[in-house]
Amino acid sequence: xxxxxxxxxxxxxxxxFQVLAQEGNMRRAATRLHVTQPAVSHALQRxxxxxxxxxxxxxxxxxxxxxxxxxxxxxxxxxxxxxAEAVNDSNEFDPLQLDTTLRVALAPHxxxxxxxxxxxxxxxxxxxxxxxxxxxxxxxxxxxxxxxxDVGVNIDFPHRSKELIAAxxxxxxxxxxxxxxxxxxxxxxxxxxLSPWGxxxxxxxxxxxREPIIKTVLNAHGQSANVRFRSSSVSAVxxxxxxxxxxxxHSVMMLPxxxxxxxxxxxxxxxxxxxVDMFAYYHRGHQHPTITLWLIEQLAETIRAxxxxxxxxxxxx
Numbered sequence: 001x002x003x004x005x006x007x008x009x010x011x012x013x014x015x016x017f018q019v020l021a022q023e024g025n026m027r028r029a030a031t032r033l034h035v036t037q038p039a040v041s042h043a044l045q046r047x048x049x050x051x052x053x054x055x056x057x058x059x060x061x062x063x064x065x066x067x068x069x070x071x072x073x074x075x076x077x078x079x080x081x082x083x084a085e086a087v088n089d090s091n092e093f094d095p096l097q098l099d100t101t102l103r104v105a106l107a108p109h110x111x112x113x114x115x116x117x118x119x120x121x122x123x124x125x126x127x128x129x130x131x132x133x134x135x136x137x138x139x140x141x142x143x144x145x146x147x148x149x150d151v152g153v154n155i156d157f158p159h160r161s162k163e164l165i166a167a168x169x170x171x172x173x174x175x176x177x178x179x180x181x182x183x184x185x186x187x188x189x190x191x192x193x194l195s196p197w198g199x200x201x202x203x204x205x206x207x208x209x210r211e212p213i214i215k216t217v218l219n220a221h222g223q224s225a226n227v228r229f230r231s232s233s234v235s236a237v238x239x240x241x242x243x244x245x246x247x248x249x250h251s252v253m254m255l256p257x258x259x260x261x262x263x264x265x266x267x268x269x270x271x272x273x274x275x276v277d278m279f280a281y282y283h284r285g286h287q288h289p290t291i292t293l294w295l296i297e298q299l300a301e302t303i304r305a306x307x308x309x310x311x312x313x314x315x316x317x
Contacts, residue, residue: 009050016043017055018080021073024062079284093290095126102126102295105134105143105152108202110303112234113254118302125298135232138206144283151295152281157207166279169300174213174274176265177248177258179241188266191221198228200237200246214249217273238262253303278303 016033020040023029030037048055051072056063065073102122106114115133122131134140136154143149145163153169160166176194178184184197201212215225229240241248241262248262255264267274280296 010046013043013047013050014076014080016040017047017069018073018076020044020056020063021065021069024064026063093294095294096128098126098129098291100291101130101132102291103132103134103149103151104295104299105136105140105149107136107154107204108232109234109251109254110153111135113257114302117305118299121298121302122295136205136207138209140206141281144281147283150282150292151299153278153299154204154207154281155276155278160281163284164281165284166281167296169278169280169296169303172276172278173252173271174217174249174267174276175252175255176267177241177250177255177262178246178265180261180263182245182263184245184265186265188268190268191218191223194218194247194267195223196226198226198244198246200229200231200240200244200248201227202234202237202250203230203232205232212249213276217267217269220273221269 016029019032020026020029023032026037026040026044030040033040044056051068053068054066055069056065058064104118106118111133119131119133122129134149136152140149140152140154141157141160141164144152145161155172156166176189195218199212199214201214203209212225212227212230215227218225228244228246229237231237231240237248238258240246247265252264255262280299282292282296
């Protein structure tokens with residue numbers, strides 16, 4: 001297991017480290033930091049001990065960072081810049097002044113149901129901004145890392161980069177949807193009863209490509225899943241439900257959009273199998289952290305505004 005160097009690090013030392021690298025001179029660094037030269041020297045000794053590296057070597061015109069120090073500086077640069085912006089702009093941020101492009105990627109079902117509502121909220125709060133709403137794809141995590149997308153919203157997914165921060169947005173609850181003409185008329189169904197019926201499922205690119213969540217749930221109860229149709233388009237799945245007696249594993253938050261043409265059937269299992277956490281993902285080193293956090297707040301408010309409390313409150317795991 002790698003050594004945890006962060007938990008016992010004095011973050012003030014990172015500022016000294018950065019200024020020393022920029023100035024390449026102990027005296028000039030002390031002047032910028034408004035401290036004495038011995039104080040900078042002491043801080044450097046602590047940094048060397050902490051990172052177990054010389055960090056800077058003497059050269060004729062001052063100090064030169066080691067290879068390790070250069071690598072560390074490159075990784076710290078966006079983090080320190082983000083901290084500076086967050087602190088400096090925390091009381092000055094005004095979304096009415098935003099004239100940038102906001103790029104948000106949403107899981108397929110969220111894009112289908114919440115896209116317009118999110119745009120209307122952002123348009124009202126930041127009328128001068130341009131909004132680009134995208135569907136989550138297998139490439140979204142990479143685009144979050146390289147800055148092509150500001151924030152992505154989806155369920156938890158494995159093997160993501162440590163550079164992606166996952167901010168909790170709340171939770172969702174799975175339910176089965178069928179067309180109102182479906183021959184099964186019960187309000188709930190057991191895994192054993194569901195197993196023979198055909199299922200129409202959504203793809204969640206890069207997350208449930210190989211196996212839909214309902215298959216995992218049924219397998220956990222000793223049953224198989226009869227998946228007959230899959231698509232990344234909610235509209236395509238709904239069209240199939242109009243023509244076939246399939247069950248659609250979906251989100252309880254979406255039910256109000258579909259009544260009375262479609263109805264809900266609860267899967268009779270422990271709610272822990274049906275509850276799914278949702279997260280807003282963004283790059284740890286985002287250049288505009290204040291905007292990012294504001295954007296996540298708008299996403300959370302949009303989702304909360306569509307939540308159906310009476311249907312969901314008694315189903316918490």
